[in-house]
Amino acid sequence: MTSSQIEIDGSSGLATYLIRDVAPLGGERVDLVLAGGVIERIEPSGSVVAGEGVVVVEGGHLVALPGLVDLHTHLREPGREDAETIRSGTRAAAVGGFTAVHAMANTTPVQDTAGVVEQVWRLGTEAGWADVHPVGAVSVGLEGTHLAELGAMAHSAAQVRVFSDDGKCVADPILMRRALEYVKAFDGVIAQHSQEPRLTEGSQMNEGVVSAEIGLAGWPAVAEEAIIARDVLLAEHVGSRLHVCHLSTAGSVDLIRWAKSRGIRVTAEVTGHHLGLTEERARDYDPMFKVNPPLRTAADVEAVREGLADGTIDIVATDHAPHTREDKDCEWAAAAFGMTGLETVLSVVQQTMVDTGRMTWADVARVLSSAPAQIGRITDGPRPQGRPLAVGEPANVVLVDPAVRRVVRPAEQATASANSPFGGVELPGQVMATFLRGRATVLDGVPVEQDGVSRVGASR
Amino acid sequence: MKHLLTTRGLSRADAIRILDTAGQMAATQSREIKKLPTLRGRTVVNLFFEDSTRTRISFETAAKRLSADVINFSAKGSSVSKGESLKDTALTLQAMGADAVVIRHQASGAPHTLAHAGWVEAAVINAGDGMHQHPTQALLDAYTMRRHLMPRVGRGVGVPGVGAGAGLDLAGVRVAIVGDVLHSRVARSNVQLLHTLGAQVTLVAPPTLVPVGVEAWPCEVSYHLDEVLVDLQPDAVMMLRVQRERMSSAGGGFFPSPLEYTRNYGLDAVRLGLLPEHAIVMHPGPMNRGLEISAEAADSPRAVIVEQVANGVAVRMAVLYLLLAGDVSQVGSHERASL
Ligand SMILES: [Zn+2]
Numbered sequence: 001m002t003s004s005q006i007e008i009d010g011s012s013g014l015a016t017y018l019i020r021d022v023a024p025l026g027g028e029r030v031d032l033v034l035a036g037g038v039i040e041r042i043e044p045s046g047s048v049v050a051g052e053g054v055v056v057v058e059g060g061h062l063v064a065l066p067g068l069v070d071l072h073t074h075l076r077e078p079g080r081e082d083a084e085t086i087r088s089g090t091r092a093a094a095v096g097g098f099t100a101v102h103a104m105a106n107t108t109p110v111q112d113t114a115g116v117v118e119q120v121w122r123l124g125t126e127a128g129w130a131d132v133h134p135v136g137a138v139s140v141g142l143e144g145t146h147l148a149e150l151g152a153m154a155h156s157a158a159q160v161r162v163f164s165d166d167g168k169c170v171a172d173p174i175l176m177r178r179a180l181e182y183v184k185a186f187d188g189v190i191a192q193h194s195q196e197p198r199l200t201e202g203s204q205m206n207e208g209v210v211s212a213e214i215g216l217a218g219w220p221a222v223a224e225e226a227i228i229a230r231d232v233l234l235a236e237h238v239g240s241r242l243h244v245c246h247l248s249t250a251g252s253v254d255l256i257r258w259a260k261s262r263g264i265r266v267t268a269e270v271t272g273h274h275l276g277l278t279e280e281r282a283r284d285y286d287p288m289f290k291v292n293p294p295l296r297t298a299a300d301v302e303a304v305r306e307g308l309a310d311g312t313i314d315i316v317a318t319d320h321a322p323h324t325r326e327d328k329d330c331e332w333a334a335a336a337f338g339m340t341g342l343e344t345v346l347s348v349v350q351q352t353m354v355d356t357g358r359m360t361w362a363d364v365a366r367v368l369s370s371a372p373a374q375i376g377r378i379t380d381g382p383r384p385q386g387r388p389l390a391v392g393e394p395a396n397v398v399l400v401d402p403a404v405r406r407v408v409r410p411a412e413q414a415t416a417s418a419n420s421p422f423g424g425v426e427l428p429g430q431v432m433a434t435f436l437r438g439r440a441t442v443l444d445g446v447p448v449e450q451d452g453v454s455r456v457g458a459s460r
Numbered sequence: 461m462k463h464l465l466t467t468r469g470l471s472r473a474d475a476i477r478i479l480d481t482a483g484q485m486a487a488t489q490s491r492e493i494k495k496l497p498t499l500r501g502r503t504v505v506n507l508f509f510e511d512s513t514r515t516r517i518s519f520e521t522a523a524k525r526l527s528a529d530v531i532n533f534s535a536k537g538s539s540v541s542k543g544e545s546l547k548d549t550a551l552t553l554q555a556m557g558a559d560a561v562v563i564r565h566q567a568s569g570a571p572h573t574l575a576h577a578g579w580v581e582a583a584v585i586n587a588g589d590g591m592h593q594h595p596t597q598a599l600l601d602a603y604t605m606r607r608h609l610m611p612r613v614g615r616g617v618g619v620p621g622v623g624a625g626a627g628l629d630l631a632g633v634r635v636a637i638v639g640d641v642l643h644s645r646v647a648r649s650n651v652q653l654l655h656t657l658g659a660q661v662t663l664v665a666p667p668t669l670v671p672v673g674v675e676a677w678p679c680e681v682s683y684h685l686d687e688v689l690v691d692l693q694p695d696a697v698m699m700l701r702v703q704r705e706r707m708s709s710a711g712g713g714f715f716p717s718p719l720e721y722t723r724n725y726g727l728d729a730v731r732l733g734l735l736p737e738h739a740i741v742m743h744p745g746p747m748n749r750g751l752e753i754s755a756e757a758a759d760s761p762r763a764v765i766v767e768q769v770a771n772g773v774a775v776r777m778a779v780l781y782l783l784l785a786g787d788v789s790q791v792g793s794h795e796r797a798s799l
Contacts, residue, residue, distance in 0.1 A: 211671070213677075215590050216592075330546060331573045333570070
């Protein structure tokens with residue numbers, strides 16, 4: 001040991017990790033020490049020596065990112081535990097590099113009261129794979145008529161800040177206005193599923209050349225754009241925060257760009273599948289590619305990639321929507337809308353944005369961690385997320401090997417469902433390790449069963 | 461040659477072969493004993509998730525004339541309405557040893573899924589799926605046009621009738637397809653097949669009933685029926701069935717009233733008079749007399765609507781024959797998955 005070297009040991013209760021020679025945000029290589037639940041040290045590469053009880057991770061090829069945060073996950077529990085549970089969904093999240101997910105409100109019962117959001121929050125905590133932040137419904141029962149008790153959810157143990165009727169659009173303009181206004185009292189945000197209902201009655205896929213040919217009822221781009229246009233104007237009028245879920249068309253990107261140029265408080269997300277896939281995949285009527293909003297044209301895909309690269313689109317979300325085999329193994333029209341995404345999204349972003357030179361790993365950290373955490377208002381408080389990789393920060397860290405290429409095997413994923421649109425596809429990049437407040441949830445690419453964590457009341 | 465799901469994958473040679481085979485089948489139907497032993501011992505299942513007595517009877521007749529055993533499975537009102545899936549039904553048919561499944565389904569792509577999901581080994585024949593395709597309808601329409609118009613339009617000499625046009629395509633034939641193109645599997649199937657056979661197709665409809673994306677189709681589009689009749693001088697006018705419900709707001713509000721539709725897009729005696737003398741009038745049936753077609757037009761000597769029905773049996777016999785007994789090597793190098 002030379003004089004410049006530092007020796008650490010693992011004497012604290014939680015395991016101490018030395019991640020050697022790793023590249024935070026793809027930048028200069030360092031030695032990273034996680035101890036006591038925080039990032040204890042960041043030192044020049046090769047300067048830290050492991051003492052007793054220290055787990056060493058060789059970071060040679062790895063990029064370190066802050067733990068990923070998903071603003072848009074469907075965990076299905078309560079109500080559809082046959083498709084996913086909070087436990088299986090958050091385990092999948094950990095495998096995908098996430099340390100926090102926002103659980104959408106369209107469960108059964110709907111997450112429209114303090115009681116239900118607290119239940120979801122508690123089950124997430126007990127599962128221990130990733131922080132679960134319930135999204136509260138905007139309207140009672142997602143019915144789009146009466147405001148749900150947004151304040152009670154905000155002031156519950158779950159501290160809800162994101163509200164959405166996702167799966168359905170808040171179509172009534174006065175209800176949308178009231179919701180936008182009301183959440184100002186607790187700095188909430190309305191996350192809108194932008195879908196004009198009358199323009200999309202019976203819709204099965206993007207409206208255009210492919211739908212005309214294969215005879216599936218079309219979901220026109222304007223049905224999304226019309227709602228976004230209305231909502232940004234409402235948000236401007238009342239001075240509130242609006243978040244646009246899973247934006248999918250070139251026109252939507254233009255609208256967000258325009259709204260931001262006017263100073264409107266709007267943020268927007270794109271999903272991994274809208275970055276990676278086009279409507280051409282519908283041609284064989286394979287229900288794995290049935291999703292809402294639908295896969296769009298190549299020009300739309302190009303526009304959302306560009307919008308993400310230039311910051312018009314703030315974040316990437318998964319819209320992880322697990323479904324049972326029965327709900328997908330049928331004819332297209334009878335199949336459920338939705339795709340899984342937690343375990344593939346980082347690879348899709350690497351493939352479409354990093355490997356193409358449009359974004360750096362620092363940008364990836366922004367769109368998949370810090371920005372979604374800021375929109376969800378979880379960067380501070382008792383369990384902060386999306387914070388920078390710096391000494392003293394909570395040790396929410398994901399290690400990625402960008403050089404690995406792997407074929408997606410939906411049946412082998414951690415999610416309880418197998419409806420991945422990337423099944424059989426080779427994608428770049430693999431999450432090698434995920435740390436949630438200094439505890440490894442994934443090591444060597446496989447989930448670490450959480451034996452040290454209380455599972456009381458979470459036996460599922 | 462494994463399935464018949466769409467006219468899209470059908471090559472010109474495949475299509476002509478089916479039409480020629482249909483001609484041979486039609487010839488047998490003028491004999492005293494109409495029944496052929498060809499498919500003895502084979503089982504054809506008519507799997508109808510959507511009512512269509514005409515189409516079902518046509519397929520049933522075709523299969524029986526070829527001596528196949530026919531099972532009619534009407535899924536409407538059966539366990540399907542209680543949630544039995546297409547998959548479960550398919551597995552049942554597989555267990556019963558069906559050799560061919562003729563499927564009519566309200567969902568576009570259901571026949572494709574049935575053929576490719578690995579649920580059945582039978583040949584799958586699409587008898588109409590949602591707004592997608594109805595390939596045997598297009599084939600019988602092409603067969604009917606060829607009998608009446610070729611080689612006349614081909615500027616040759618010939619007598620319309622059984623066997624007329626054998627070996628020929630529809631090069632040079634001008635066809636107007638009029639009406640609810642948006643929801644029409646008949647239009648989709650015909651545009652593709654007629655294009656493959658060399659015909660020139662013009663779709664005529666109010667803009668609300670033209671699909672977004674039609675620009676990629678190999679045809680022209682017009683909103684003005686009179687202009688098309690006068691300028692194009694079509695050899696065949698194919699009227700599509702229009703559902704009255706389409707004008708209500710619940711049905712989509714596609715046009716303001718039946719009267720306005722009829723004024724602009726209905727085929728009546730006056731418009732009939734604009735056509736060239738040899739032109740034929742077609743309709744897939746059932747007709748809404750007084751809406752898309754007037755009684756005079758429907759019953760005029762130019763109307764070949766009843767004959768289309770008879771030709772349907774011959775064409776379906778040809779398809780069943782080629783799928784279940786025909787020499788694969790002579791037909792099937794092209795687009796095995798589609799035909
Ligand atoms: Zn949504």
